[in-house]
Amino acid sequence: MYLQSIVKNYPNARDMLVNGVQVANPRVIAKAGVEWDTPFAKGLTLNGNVSYFGKSYQDTQKQYAFPSYTLVDVGARYKTKLGKNTLTVGSSVENLFNKKTIGRYSAANTTAASPSSVCRALTG
Numbered sequence: 001m002y003l004q005s006i007v008k009n010y011p012n013a014r015d016m017l018v019n020g021v022q023v024a025n026p027r028v029i030a031k032a033g034v035e036w037d038t039p040f041a042k043g044l045t046l047n048g049n050v051s052y053f054g055k056s057y058q059d060t061q062k063q064y065a066f067p068s069y070t071l072v073d074v075g076a077r078y079k080t081k082l083g084k085n086t087l088t089v090g091s092s093v094e095n096l097f098n099k100k101t102i103g104r105y106s107a108a109n110t111t112a113a114s115p116s117s118v119c120r121a122l123t124g
Contacts, residue, residue, distance in 0.1 A: 001029045007060055020060030026068070028054035043080050047092075049073040053101075072096040077121075087124040094119065 005022030033049040051071045058064035075092030095101075098116040 003027055003029070010060075018060045021057050021062055023058060023060060024056050024066065026054040026056040028052070028068075041078075044078050045076065047075045047077075069099055069101045071099055071101070075119075082124065085124050088122070090121045092119045093117070 003025060004027060005025045006020070007022055008019050010018055030052040031049065033047065035045060035047040038044045038046060049072070051073075053069055053071075055068045056066045058066060071094075073092060073094045074096055075090065077088055077090030079086060079088045081087070093116060095114065095116045100115075
């Protein structure tokens, strides 16, 4: 996805009208994912996702930049029958390589994104 966000006559925190790039909005975002139903274990599915976020700016005049970054997520789930019910057990790791990124930006502060996290699910 290619974005070109431009701010025109937008009031800033001091009520001054500014023009320039949209703050904390990368120009390029690319995502790809794959899901594989394994032939060696019936019911087992593996998945992976890669997300690229291009450089973005902390101010409308492009003086302070956030660097680009790439995130990798992986996961697996296993689906089986348990009596008359279908049971699905899954797990995933988001931000596999614990990449430090910008999580949220506002005029008041900038916060770091979440570190690597493990998610587990059981449905039936």
